[in-house]
Amino acid sequence: MVFRMRNNARFTHVQPIGLDKVAAAAGSDPDVLRLENLDTDVPPPPAAVEATARALTEGRGNSWLPLNGLPELREAIAADLRVRTGLDYDPIRQIVVTSGGTSAVMPVLLATTQPGERVVLTDPTYAGLFQRVRLSGAEPHLVPLVVADGGWRLDREALERVDHAAALLLMSPSMPSGVVFDHDDWAAVARVCERTDAYLIYDAAMERIVYDGHPRINPCRVAGLAERTVVIGSVSKEYRMIGWRIGWVAGPPQIMERIGVTTIYNTTVASGFAQMGAAVALSQPSGVEAAVAEYQARHDTVIEQLDGLPVVRAGGGWSCLVDAEAIGMSAPELSARLLERGRVAATPMTAWGEKVAGRYVRLVYSAEPVGRLLELRARFSAAIG
Structure with a gap:
């Protein structure tokens, strides 16, 4: 008798993230411009590297405990959040350390939603958010981003039409578009949350990676949102500490009790020695402003190189999008031709949304310096003829 894998409804609509296949196809050829994933060549804070190495050398952090995070890191997170949000989070009752920011998403979804309930996201949005909603058993409801004056903005009219939801799961700046929400956007979010009695799950991973002229607004400072917002953060983007895999969740005490339990049963504990490095990154000057200036220089180079092509400016983050269908081909076809x-x-x-996302290809500039990006126009011309 041949064993056959049983059907699993959770995977009916789940799509592969895509970037791993592109990376595998690119291989290790040094001539390839690596614009497919969120690695970065901007180094992490030296003090954080030293603290991590010292913890390893001294044998500290090699423990299962405490399950929800080291006290020194939770205190550092609370101090950082006080500056960002204006709120005083109790490090023990209101902060949970996770194995990276993205690993926090599933525990938060399981704690805030039930199967079949609606979660509102933007289109496009990070595939790691969109597909986790599907895996959790909740139902994604996508609100489009629209292009206006060469950049992205939230379709507030479409958002205001949302009549029921358990949660809104949003980023600002958002991957992959780099859209940055202004105060009116967050006010519209607050109205929807109040009307539907929904949580706001705010992925703040790139909050400080914002370019000139765009506001940097934490939603907890907008009326009506602080008491219902669950904040997810990490050291991966702002602090360039991808391999540390340290993130956190902060929010109202009642829901944090559930999130703490769900996190323990999901990953047990985050790396102890990596937590020590993260605590130092949060507590000392860590080069965030210089890193943001470098990313903006790279973003601006991409926009200049692709002048005349349908590329959309980002307000922040590490990537921007080019409209493949406006060039005359599908996004997978443009991706293949760019590489070949x-x-x-x-x-x-294709896995990062529905009607809007599927027509775009993402260009990540976090790991390629300006000098290499100056070749982008010639490479696009070779690809699209």
């Missing part, structure tokens, strides 16, 4: 003919690795956004 232009030696550019770039991911199609």
